[in-house]
Amino acid sequence: MRFGVLRFPGSCDEVDALHAAARVGDAELIWHRDRDLRGVDAVVVPGGFSFGDYLRAGAIARFSPAMESVIEFAADGGLVLGICNGFQVLCEAQLLPGALLPNTNLRFTFRQVRLDLVQRDTAFTCAAPEGATLSIPAKHAWGRYHADAELLAELEENDQVVLRYAAGENFNGSVADIAGVRNRAGNVFGMMPHPEHAVDEQTGGSRDGLVIFESMRMAVEAAHA
C-alpha cells in the first residue's frame, strides 16, 4: 500500500500525515510542481496554509500541477483524502461538494473533538467499529462546512455525510454538524479534523485517527483482490 502526500509551499501537517500513513503502508511526499504521482495507491492532501491561504484557503493550491494529476487520478477512481486545508483544496477543485467558510467565532480554534461515524461503509471508514465515536484534534480558522438546502438534501440522500461533530462539539458552525463528506462515487473524502494527529496516544490523545488510514489500505487491498 503506497500513500502519496502532497506538499505545497505553506503546508504544515504534511510530515505528520506522512508519518501517520507510514504506520499503515509506505508513504512519500509529492512536491506541488510534480505531475508524476508515481503510481501511488492513494493521495493525501494535507493540512496547513498552502500558499498562505491567499485569496481563499486552497484557492491557489488547486491549480498546481500535482493537483491536476490528482484530479485525473480521482476521475479514474483513485482514493483521495483531504485533511483540513486539503479538504478546502478538494472543495475548491470541485472534487468534493460544498465549501468551507470562516468559523462563526472568527477565530482559529484548536480542540480535541468527538466525531460520530455516520457512514461506515466507505473506503475511509470501513476499518472503524460500527457506531464508533472518534476522538480527533481539530485546529482551523476556516472550517465551517457550507452547503445550501438543495445540496444538503442531496448529500444526506446519497449517504455522502461520513462524519458529524458529536453533540456539543460543533465549534465552527458547520451546517448539519458536518465534519467530513465524500463524493458521490465514494473515492474522494474530506474532513476538517486531523486524523494524522491521532495515531499515537502519547501525542494525539487517542489512536482513533489511524482508522482512516487503515480503512484506505483495506479498500485498496480489497480492490486488488
Add this chain to the structure above:
Amino acid sequence: MRDSATLPTLADALALGLTEDEYALVCEFQGAPPNQVELAMYSLLWSEHCAYKHSRKLLRTLPTEGEHVVMGPGENAGAVDVGGGLVCAFKVESHNHPSAVEPFQGAATGVGGILRDIFAVGARPIAVLDSLRFGDVGEAAAAAGGGDRSRYLLDGAVAGIGHYGNSIGVPTVGGEVYFEGPYEQNCLVNAMALGLAERERLVRSAAAGPGNLVVLYGASTGRDGIGGASVLASAELDADQDKRPTVQVGDPFEEKKLLECSLELLDRGLVVSLQDLGAAGLTSSASEMASKGGVGIDIDVGLVPLRESDMEPYEIMVSESQERMLCVVEPESLDAVLEVCERWEVGGTAIGTVTDSGRMRVLRDGEPVGDMPVRALVDECPLYDLEPEQASGPLYPPPPAVLDAAAPPRDLLRALLASPNLASRRPLFEQYDAIVQSRTVRRPEEADAAVLVLPDGSALAVSVDCNGRRVAADPYRGTLGAVIECAANLACTGAEPLGTTNNLNFGNPEKPHIAWQLSQSVRALGEACRALRAPIVGGNVSLYNEGAAGPIYPTPVIGMVGRLPHAGRAGRLGFAHEGDAIALVGAFAPSLAASELAKLAGEPLPVELPDIDLDAAIAAIAAVRAGVRSGAIASAHDIAEGGLAVALAESCIGGRIGASVTIDAGGEDSRALFGECSGCFIVSGEPAALDALAGSVQVRRLGSVGGAELRIELGGGESFAADIGELAGIHDGGLRSLFD
C-alpha cells in the same frame, strides 16, 4: 562622499537618541562628522536596544557555562545538549513597544523574529511560548473605569501570535499572561522559541573569509520600521510621508519558505555563516557578523531588492522589513545558493563582500556613501554604570480592591479562580495549534510545563515564568522566586533544567530606583541559576518601559528548558486516581505578602517578601522530579499564585475528581489557604509511594483523592467544600468574556 548640503548636525544626532558625548565620540572614531548613512547606523547600533548600554556590565555577572551548554550568549540563540547527538537552541525576546502600537502585528513579528533567531543557528523551530502582560481587565478595570485598551491589546496579541505560529507550522505549547495596573500603558509581549539541531550542524554568525560574498535572501526591502530615522530624510517631506509604514508587517508564509530554504542551505553545507535581520536590519546584521569574525564588510545598497524604488541608502540600511536573512558564502557556492533560494521562491541576491579592512563600508552602485570602523560601531559604544538606589517610598499605587479579604474561604477560593490572573487560559491557548509536528506530549493545562518528545523517547520540558508584582515588592527575592518557580514547573513533569534564557523588562535604568530593581534582580538571577545549575545561554533586555503613570513592575521573564528520560512518564497536574494520597512537599511557609489574595483585596505592595530557603526549594524540586520519574508520583503541581487552596482546586479541576484534605491552619485560615511561597508542591500517588519520598524533604500528608467535591478541613471544626463541576465552570469562565 560627504555632501555638505546634507551633512547631519548635532541636533539630528540628539533627535536620533545619541547624547552629545556619544556624538562627539562618533566624530572622533570617524575622524569627521558622520554623514547621513553613518549617523543613522551609529544611532541605531548605539541605541539601548542594540548596545545594551545600561545593562551589559550587569549581564556579565551572570553564569553562562555548564556541562550541557553548547553555545552561550552572544549568538542568535543559545543551545544545550539534549542527548542523542541533538542540541536544543532556545531564546526569549521582547517586542513590547511595537505591540503597544499595533498588538496583532507587534506580537506576530515578535514571534517571527524569535523564530528566525532559532533557524539562524541551524535549528528547526519546534515550539513557541508567549509571556504577556497587560493592564487590569474585568472587575479590577471596571473599578478604575477602564479595561477596554487591555482587552484590545490582549485580543490582538493572542491573535497575532496564533496567526504567525499556526501559519508557519510551529506549535505554541505554553506561556503565561498577567493583568496588572502598571502594565496599562506599557504592555509586555515576550516570545520564546525552541529548536532542534544535530550538534555538528549548529552554525555561528561570524563572517569569515575575505573575498567571500554576502547574500541577502527572503522578502524585499521596504520602509518598514524606519520611523524615527526619518528625521534624516533629505528629500522634502510630502503628502506621502504619512503612508510610510512605521509598523512592521509579518508574513508567516514568507518565513516558512525562508526557514526551509535556510535549513537546506545549511544541510548542504553551502553557507559559511548565517544571521537573521531583526532590529536595525542590515545595519546590525552586517556589522555584527563582521565584528564577530574580526573582518570588514562592503554592502552595495544598489543591489538590494527593493519594494519601493526611491529608497535612500540610509533607509535601506535601517529598514526593518521582515523575513530576511543574510549569509556569507564562498564565491564558488554562489550559484548553488541562488538555485536553492529560487526553488523555495525566496529572492536571493549577492549584495556585498567580506573584506579584511575591518571597516563597514556602504556603497550605492559602486559609489561609497558610508565608511565606518566595525569595532567602533559594534564594540565601542560607551557602557554606562547604573547608579542604583532603593526607592524611599512606594513606586506603585495599590491595586484596586475587588473583594473583601474577610469573606468566607469558600467565597475567596471562587473569587480567586475566576480572577484574570488565575482563571483558565483556555480561551487564549485554544487559538494556538499546540500539536503540529507531532511532538507535544503535554498540552497547555495538562501539566506545569509543556513536554515535547525527542526521537530517542526522552523529552524536553519547557516553561516561562515571572510574577512581576512580587519582583516589584522585592526585586531580589521576587526574582529568586521566579527562577525557582520555573525549575519547579519543570520538576513537576520530571525534567531536570539544562539551561535558562531571560528577558529583562524594566523601566528607565537612568533612574536610580529602577537601576536598583535591575541590579537586585540580576544578582538574584545569577545566584538562582548557579544554585540550580541552569546557566543563562542567551536572552534579551527591554528597558524604558514606563510612561507618565510610572514604570512597569520589574519583570525578569525566565524561560527554562529541561529534559526527562522517558516521555511516557511525563508528569501531569491533575489528580489521577480515586484513593490516591495527597501530600504537600517542601518547606511550606506561606505568606500573604504580595499574594494574589492581597492584590484582589487592594492591599499595597509590602516593602519586602519573606526570606526564601533556596536549599530547601532545590531539595524539594529534586525530590518531586525523582518521584515523577520513578512513577511514585501520579500528579505534581507547584504551589504558586493563589496558594495551597488554588493549587488543590486546579489539581481537582485538571483531574476532574475531588479531594478531601485537612490543613492545620493554626488559626490563620487565609494565610494557610491562600498564602504563597517558593519551592512547594501538591503531589498525589499511592500512600506508600508518597511516604517513601520523605527523606531530605518535608512531606506532609494532607488527605486523599476522591468524590465530586474539594473538601478542606481547617482544624478547630472549620471546614468548607465546593463542587468540582462548579469550580471548573468558574475557572473556565474567568477569561472567556474577554474574548466574546
Add this chain to the structure above:
Amino acid sequence: MRARVLIRPKAGILDPQGVAVERALPALGFDGVENVRIGRLVELDVDDAAQLQPMCEKLLANPLVEDYEIVLE
C-alpha cells in the same frame, strides 16, 4: 485598463465578520446601521476586459458562496 472586482458573500450565507462589525458600530456611537456584509477587493490592470469574468469564475471568487461585481475604470 484598470479594473476592480468586488467580491462578497452570497445573500443568505452567514457573514460573521459583517455581524461583528454591525455589533461594534453602535458602541462607537453609530446608530441605524444594518446589513453589514464584508467582502474583498481585487484591483488589476488588464489588456482584455473580456477575461475578467472567466477570471472571477475560475479563481478570484468561489461562485458557490460568493457573488462578484466587475467595475471598469
